[in-house]
């Protein structure tokens with residue numbers, strides 16, 4: 001939402017919103033169920049909750065039997081995957097350290113103030129601040145969304161604890177939940193522009209506290225939260241921009257109740273109670289989903305991030321209550337979204353989805369620097385593609401996830417202790433990577449969650465065995481296969497190099513299938529096992545299954561040719577192109593409009609470990625991936641001569 005006007009209510013879309021959270025969920029109870037059924041199931045995640053000392057019998061009742069659940073790919077637990085990669089881990093560490101540095105009183109301050117309680121401690125300021133006289137005139141919209149990121153930050157800390165087991169992080173999660181519980185009141189929602197948004201994030205934070213940090217009070221606090229919040233919510237999905245609250249001004253019309261079903265369904269799945277399934281169903285936004293399910297796009301003019309996030313609710317409607325209508329809505333919508341995405345995988349310039357035949361995305365290259373709401377958009381995109389991949393096993397969703405990861409959020413500037421937040425990626429011909437003036441904006445809530453979730457995006461498994469490698473990242477995943485402890489280590493400099501190596505360690509030899517994502521662009525991919533080329537077809541755009549008896553010392557090699565290609569901004573402008581190399585967009589580091597041909601771009605060569613160079617009619621053009629850009633001016637698209 002561009003703040004081009006000084007009057008906040010003239011902005012067409014607010015952005016705050018939404019988030020969603022979470023998802024990773026299902027995996028934890030799945031793992032738990034499996035842990036209890038070891039004798040009957042032959043596959044389970046390696047590190048059971050019992051191993052970390054949680055009160056498993058109390059926390060982990062098998063809560064429900066979703067339709068088709070046994071058919072979906074399963075997520076690994078956060079702790080089953082370790083990363084050996086600077087880029088991903090540094091993003092997590094830096095964001096979590098900022099959250100750990102925020103004082104409890106500061107975090108609770110708007111919650112207490114909105115509930116009429118004493119609120120000691122320093123203001124965080126920015127969007128997090130509660131200002132009862134907010135009128136949109138303060139710089140950076142200070143006071144716009146008080147406490148809206150609280151639940152997301154608790155969620156991110158719980159996920160970080162699940163990864164690194166830092167007891168200080170767990171203690172902070174439990175402490176914040178106890179302090180929050182004392183603030184629960186209807187006044188918080190009455191004084192809030194975003195009651196459904198805040199409720200949604202609180203549900204997420206408490207769910208994650210329960211399943212990832214073992215907070216024994218989390219579901220009790222969630223129940224109280226729900227009891228208090230419901231009378232202050234609209235009772236059904238209300239679209240963005242509609243004022244459902246008598247006596248409130250237009251700033252109260254931008255809540256995102258149409259996104260909350262996902263976390264409600266997940267709360268049901270994770271044992272919070274049947275009411276959450278009822279609520280999840282109640283808040284499904286059929287005004288949005290019905291045309292999509294019939295293959296008609298109704299994207300035009302809708303707020304981008306929150307409506308992509310809402311598609312996660314559609315997926316959970318399928319995964320929880322078996323609604324094929326909602327699966328159809330999500331799959332069709334993903335195709336509509338892809339068709340209007342930038343080459344980076346980002347979408348929604350100025351936070352608006354566009355009509356299918358629109359010229360808007362092309363025009364945004366010259367009229368907007370607010371090209372993609374990156375942390376929130378990525379968060380929604382990763383959840384959506386994760387659900388779609390789990391349900392369909394279609395590599396397109398993994399390809400899309402990879403593209404968004406490398407070309408957008410992995411290159412986001414880190415959250416700063418003063419609330420400086422990376423908000424928009426900039427695909428303007430004169431682009432720059434900058435912090436937003438909106439301190440503690442919505443994207444400060446999603447970025448730490450995104451950074452934690454790379455692990456659960458990287459690998460999946462079949463309910464009965466068989467592992468899927470979705471992302472090629474230096475890492476290790478561990479599981480138990482038919483009673484044997486198995487570890488798969490991945491070594492690579494991909495996507496900067498084309499080769500990926502896997503080493504198997506197994507306490508006993510076991511027969512299982514490794515499924516490797518062969519990206520749609522990877523024509524000519526090849527696989528070898530123990531140095532011997534696998535002769536069967538390795539098809540781009542599919543998972544290649546390699547089944548054998550695996551034992552310690554087995555080695556698998558994967559070669560993904562990093563093909564270069566040009567992608568036009570749209571069919572009407574075939575000469576306005578982005579250069580890709582494998583999954584990477586190569587951004588032109590330039591403050592001019594270089595005169596360059598398609599052939600010159602496609603002939604770009606490596607100029608360093610993570611840089612490329614292309615000839616032009618003038619000086620050579622430097623090209624960098626998004627993760628290597630600092631403050632220099634760049635252009636995502638070039639107009640070829």
Ligand SMILES: [Zn+2]
Nearest residue numbers: 373376442443
């Ligand atoms: Zn955001």
